[in-house]
Amino acid sequence: MSFDQERAAALAKEGFDLWQSGRLEDALLKYVAALDAADPSHYALPDYHGEFASVLATLGRDAEAHEQYQNSLTHALRQEPHGRGPAVAVARYSLGEQLLKMKQPQRALHVITQGVGRAGEHEWMLRVVEARALWDLGRRPESKQSAELAVLHAPSETKANDLRRYLAEILAVTS
Secondary structure, three states, X not given: OOOOHHHHHHHHHHHHHHHHOOOHHHHHXXXXXXXXXXXXXXXOHHHHHHXXXXXXXXXOOHHHHHHHHHHHXXXXXXXXXXXXXXXHHHHHHXXXXXXXXOOOHHXXXXXXXXXXXXXXXXXXHHXXXXXXXXXXXXXXXXXXXXXXXXXXXXXXXXHHHHHHHHOHHHHOOOO
């Protein structure tokens, strides 16, 4: 089979533009075509799978979205086996969020804890999912600690304030 990276990139860009304009079904077709055209070792595969997963998740096709988020993480880890790159952190975050959406906090926690301590400047993202998963599991003090770490490691004061609002219920826990 021959692969066409330029075609794959163009199709993925079309898919992204369609997704952003709300034409989700059309976007899906473009992502399927992009993935068919892409070389299995192409550097952009984590992005293609992640974007495809986001469209599927928006459509409520959660099992398929989960599979694509898992593919995104698999490809990101193949490119960065130590799991320290931003693509790995984003893939873990996205997969964790999808698992939370699917009411699977234990699985979300498992995905996230494999990346905690390795994500560098993206650690805060993993801590957000960790806090929510621990909350859903009834582990309130640990959840609050993770939420506090997410805020502490936020990349900006604006993001820290956003996280304080988003995680307000968790941060309000008294020990």
